[in-house]
Amino acid sequence: MPDDFVLKASGLTKDFKGFRAVDNVNLNIRRHSIHALIGPNGAGKSTCFNLLTKFLTPTAGTITFEGRDITRMSPGNIARAGLVRSFQISAVFGSMTALENVRIALQRRRHGDSWDFWRSEKVLARLEAEAMELLEAVGMSAFARHRASDLSYGRKRALEIATTLALDPKVLLLDEPMAGMTQEDVTRITALIAKVAEGRTVVMVEHNLSVVSTLCDQITVLARGAILAEGKYEDVSRDPRVINAYIGVPNG
Numbered sequence: 001m002p003d004d005f006v007l008k009a010s011g012l013t014k015d016f017k018g019f020r021a022v023d024n025v026n027l028n029i030r031r032h033s034i035h036a037l038i039g040p041n042g043a044g045k046s047t048c049f050n051l052l053t054k055f056l057t058p059t060a061g062t063i064t065f066e067g068r069d070i071t072r073m074s075p076g077n078i079a080r081a082g083l084v085r086s087f088q089i090s091a092v093f094g095s096m097t098a099l100e101n102v103r104i105a106l107q108r109r110r111h112g113d114s115w116d117f118w119r120s121e122k123v124l125a126r127l128e129a130e131a132m133e134l135l136e137a138v139g140m141s142a143f144a145r146h147r148a149s150d151l152s153y154g155r156k157r158a159l160e161i162a163t164t165l166a167l168d169p170k171v172l173l174l175d176e177p178m179a180g181m182t183q184e185d186v187t188r189i190t191a192l193i194a195k196v197a198e199g200r201t202v203v204m205v206e207h208n209l210s211v212v213s214t215l216c217d218q219i220t221v222l223a224r225g226a227i228l229a230e231g232k233y234e235d236v237s238r239d240p241r242v243i244n245a246y247i248g249v250p251n252g
């Protein structure tokens, strides 16, 4: 029977020149859940996220994905294994259309970075049909032929989700997906994340607590690099330690 927890971190620690940004964090991400990392500014959320996605190397601790130790694996290899990060890295090429962006992401999954297959019209047509399906899944089919750079901010994020889905992730890691969005986009992207989370696991760092409360099954609250509380939103939001950690922290 597969482990209930698809992604685990144990004793995760990161020091920056003697400053401990993440301190002995244990995370257990349940398969097919939406799990949020929250906490006041400077709590260590982004550092944790970068450790999980292998953009940073931990000072100590281990990370396992599907029961396999990935602590020393490269971001590229873990992405191919199904642990895929989106947002705050621009996965979108502005001068290409939305459709071309998704098609390239599909090509990368199938053919690595080889460009040879572009010669085959048949392969191209098949990829185009698949790319259209992915754009449809994120509500973007009407914008397939639009240049990515001309899209609104919220639609660029939706396109990013489509390019991420093209990699067929088992675990999708989203870094502040709602950052800089209008309320209308927040509503749309919240619904989209709920939809793409079906049959997948989502881990997200998110400042918007109303989004976290509607979307997430499990919340880990970090403060000063360590876990302060964990559980359902109703419980952690009432925890006096969590309330204290947020009070007095500007924009926390």
Ligand SMILES: Nc1ncnc2c1ncn2[C@@H]1O[C@H](COP(=O)(O)OP(=O)(O)OP(=O)(O)O)[C@@H](O)[C@H]1O
Residues within 6 Å of the ligand: 016, 019, 020, 021, 039, 040, 041, 042, 043, 044, 045, 046, 047, 048
């Ligand atoms: N590359 C780095 N070098 C030195 N210190 C760093 C580095 N990255 C992060 N830190 C420090 O580690 C601590 C945690 O930062 P981190 O960005 O992980 O917090 P956060 O919870 O994501 O905060 P925010 O909500 O403001 O994004 C902060 O004190 C930050 O200044």
